[in-house]
Amino acid sequence: MNWTQLPLGPLQTNCYILSNKTKECIVFDPGADGERLVEWLKENGLKPLAILLTHAHFDHIGAVEQVRNSFDAPVYLHKEEQDWLVDPTLNGSERFQLGKISGRPADHLLTDETSLTIGDFSFQLFHTPGHSPGSVSYFFEEGNAVFAGDTLFMGSIGRTDLQGGNHEQLLNSIHEHLLTLPEEVIVLPGHGPATTIGEEMERNPFLNGF
Known part of the structure; x- marks a missing residue:
């Protein structure tokens, strides 16, 4: 299994492509640049089996429809964010004036x-609310990595001033x-470089003394 990090859009949101030897793959958080992303997948001969969202903020969902339609990927x-894909107010795209984003509901809640x-592909699921009410972290034990979205970053944690955010809840989730x-588990965050659980336990200032 291999994973590739593709920073997309004006906020450089990390989209991750997890693929196997037969070129099947999982797409995490296709946030923007849909045409570019679809072309990259086709050029690499990859077949998306699914789109897994860590949460539904606008910068993580901007290319969902293009990938879903191009590959028929569910x-x-x-469920806490089941309306966010269709509502620009909930997903934040209306507030940040980068173009309203709306599409079809998720295929699976x-x-x-x-x-x-x-x-x-097998994952252990953690409901990790705090940055948003429906944030999910996907632990891929075979690859020793967790796709953490905007819950945990290198040296930082997710913001909690957006729809449904809660600072104490976020710290509890982490x-x-x-x-x-x-x-030694690799943390693959929604923005910025990868880190490890050990590094954040030791050096993340937001976690010290909690």
Whole structure:
């Protein structure tokens, strides 16, 4: 299994492509630049099996429809944000004036699942609200990596001043779900470079003394 990080759009939101030897793949958070992303997938001969969203803020969903329509790939999203794909007010695109984003609802709503298997790809699911009410982190044990969205960054944590954000809830999510993973697990955040659980336990100033 291989993962590729593709920063997309004006906010350089990380889209991740997790692929296997047979060129099947999972697309995480296709945030923008839909034509470019679809072309990249086709050039690399990849077949998306699904689109997994860590959450539905506008900068993480801008290319969802183009990828979904191009490859007939179903979209997975937590039920707490089931209306966000269709509502520019909820997903924040109306507020930030970068173009209103709306599309079809998700094909699958995540609820209390603790695991998810799509083709050869298996994930452990953590509902990690705080940055947004439906934030989900996908732990890919086989690759020793967690797709954490905007929950945890290198040296920082997600903002909590947007729709449904809660600072205390975010810290609880990080400590209860992410920091309990092995220290060598790679954290793949929604923005910026990858890090590890161990690095953030030791050096992240937002987590010290919690």
